[in-house]
Amino acid sequence: MPATVQDLVEHALAVSTADDCVAIAHHRTSANLRWANNTLTTNGAMRGIDVTVISFARRAGGVSTGSVSSSASSTDQVTAIVQAADAAARASDPAADANDLVTGVVDDRWDGAPDETDIHVFDGFAPALGEAFERARAGGRILYGFVDHHVTTTYVGSSTGLRLRHVQPTGHYACTGKTAYLTESAWVGGATRDFVGVDPLALEAALEQRLGWARHRVDLPAGRYDTILPPTAVADLMIYAYWSAGARDAHDGQSVFSHPGGGTRIGEQLVRPEATLFSDPAYPGLECAPYTIEEASGDDSSVFDNGLPLARTDWVRGGTLAALRQSRETAGLTRQPVTPVIDNLVLDVAGATGSVDDLVADTERGLLLTCLWYIREVDPQTLLLTGLTRDGVYLVENGEITGAVNNYRFNESPVDLLRRFSHASATGPAFSREWGDDYFSRTAMPALRVPDFNMSSVSQAT
């Protein structure tokens, strides 16, 4: 009988000769469909198991570690991983991030088999997609897009008694629509945990509406504009700010969150007092692992922290920098609470109500974006980012969408935007176009209106 994933973890712990051991096994399943030019292009269904063994060796001067990962489906394969990790630990110098391993937490679902997905998660979506291609073709539109669903079941065991099991569904849908001469482009997309209710015909209809807005085209020069960023675009920018909010870099004087002269800016008023940026493993719709899982140590993460419980953490509270991403090591360095990374992100603006449509209705003359793209850091001093608009920049006049405008390259800092926004909507699900595919899809954001968004140069891309 083939080994269960739990067997692989227990076997790793049993055969390790190190002083302590953590074994992390991910049972991964996924399925996807991709389309372009109104036809399916690629598809896939993948399954696999990868196991990481982290060995800890006590020695003079502290504790040293070794981390080895491999795809594995048999106990023999796991034995090879363990031997390599044990040897790596013995050959390493004492670790700077050493701390006592977390003990004794046992999930009551530890014995549960892995949850899975496969190509049949699209059984409802797929035929409707074929109909959507027909509808698009009949309407002179061309569709391109992607649906992706992952279910990963992670088992974490340790020689100190941890037995944790976490199921993580992750998925998204996205569709770009272009007009037949490829002169206009629009996009809709969102995150989903189960593909229930994801309707390609509804997406096609939304794209038809947005391409309709683009029938009247206006060319506007580079400059600063009153701009409405929908939740998607806010997610694009806030995720980057979160990734830049590591305690180590701030402590080292190398980030926008460093206090000039030394230390971090924790405790300082950084942005508008209405803004609160936080993570919470239990946030409805964005649920994620309620404990730390780390395969290798980094600037703000430590293999010694595996199993540390996670709870709601405010990164910015009422406009004040409240916390940075920490390991126990950096928390000691910075003399701050232990606030490790959590796999979701939420921005709330106190008192904000309504939707992006309400922000549009309130705008005399401005731009409504669809999403941002190719976002890269230009200047870490202010966290200045560059990127592009894409797939719909719409002109708003007297509260109505009156046409589409050319695309732009922007240069803006997400930290500075949180100081300058003039209006916000209520917070809702927000899928980051830039980061959501591969890196970070569990976000909830408001739409934000910024009176002077820096459209630095015109992009002639369509």
Added chain:
Amino acid sequence: MAGVDPAFTALPYRSLGDAALSRTRELGVSHADFRFERVQYQDVRVRDGAVQGASDTEDLGFAVRVIHGGAWGFASGVHLTTEEAVRVADAAVAVARLSAAMTTVPVEIAPEPVYDDVTWVSSYVVDPFAIPLADKSAVLVEWTDRLRAHRAVDHATAVLYQVRENKYYADLSGTRTTQQRIRLLPSFTAKGSDDARGVFDDMSSIAPPAGRGWEYVAGAAAEGAWDWDAELAEVPDLLAEKLAAPSVDAGVYDLVIHPSNLWLTIHESIGHATELDRALGYEANYAGTSFATLDQLGSLRYGSPAMHVTGDRTVEHGLATTGYDDEGVATQSWDIVRDGVLVGYQLDRPMAHLHPELNDHRSNGCAYADSPGHIPIQRMANVSLQPGRESLSTDDLVGRVERGLYIVGDKSWSIDMQRYNFQFTGQRFYEIREGALAGQVRDAAYQATTTDFWGSMEAVGGPDTWVLGGAFNCGKAQPGQVASVSHGCPTALFRGVRILNTHDEGAH
């Protein structure tokens, strides 16, 4: 040439491949291929004299890809048994059947000669996976100690990423290939600040990632070692100079760009723009399309007559270099831009079939999957700007500039989704005044539209200025895949390019 790792050749890929392909033949598919891979990664990260983290990862598994009923089907697995190989073959055919309903254009692929049981190994001297981790860590630790000995350096980091990639490919036509590639990326960064001025900054090594072994770090120059001592000696002073440098005046400048920066501009504005799947729209939902559409082949003025760009998967030590691609195609070398005009694209077998005029109804070998669980897609070949036939040196090019900037090392990059508008920064920018360098400036970025930029290229340096640079982690497609790719180029001179002051961009 080193041989294929015996620990790989001991794995049962031949019998699994036979089982999978037999099953697909039984099911009546029109094409099937089997790809078995073991990819090993080792990452080492050092900070301020101590190893921060090191990890070893191995990805082992196989995949079956079929064309059945005019549609693609793909499935992968990790259990190394013939039962699992048959199950995966069945799963791939099941996916093809589901996909047929949504596939309006039947899939066909361009033909390729059969290569019956060939082997290829990349060019390196010392397999880095044979060197003890402690030895490699010690080198990186020493680098950070040497950097921090300088008063301008507050913190120093160093990393070493290594990959050993083994693939076995077999298809129903009879091709069987067994290959091994080694590549690595060593790098260091010095960080400092000037509290009085209220600025912080960093300066990194400009050594490119390479299809080389451990000799690149610790060997002799004759073996292909990079000159780490020279970079370690100069970087701290360069960092100090950058921290004290004046802020650039925004405006229009002539630029002399060193290969350590220009490779990335080539990657973004030529490499990606000439991937045919981009020009055909397959990437439209993700990275976008290309302005270099197929109807402009042979007529699009991409740049000045000095512009000669080639694509290849054959240059020694190239990160995209291999013997046979992931569709069983023998790798090649071809022109992409000649005398400034677009003349070629990067292809795989499906696209070569759709456009047989491009390469005599043959793929030019750009199919690649980054793991056994991912499908092969067209990935960038080594795309390189050829040096000029005159032996112009970097000094010669600088000497032609009255007022300009000399740019060394890559940093941030960004380009729009049709590959027009781009913006780049760099490790260091030097003022040029009347043909000579006049000290660093800071806060600079260059921004341009692709064909305007390459159209402003007045001259390229000679072969002595040519360096094979590259990217270790280029991302593409949905689901996302990673590939490594090299770009060779000389130093080059560009007239009249827009320079932004990034500090002013953020002010309001």
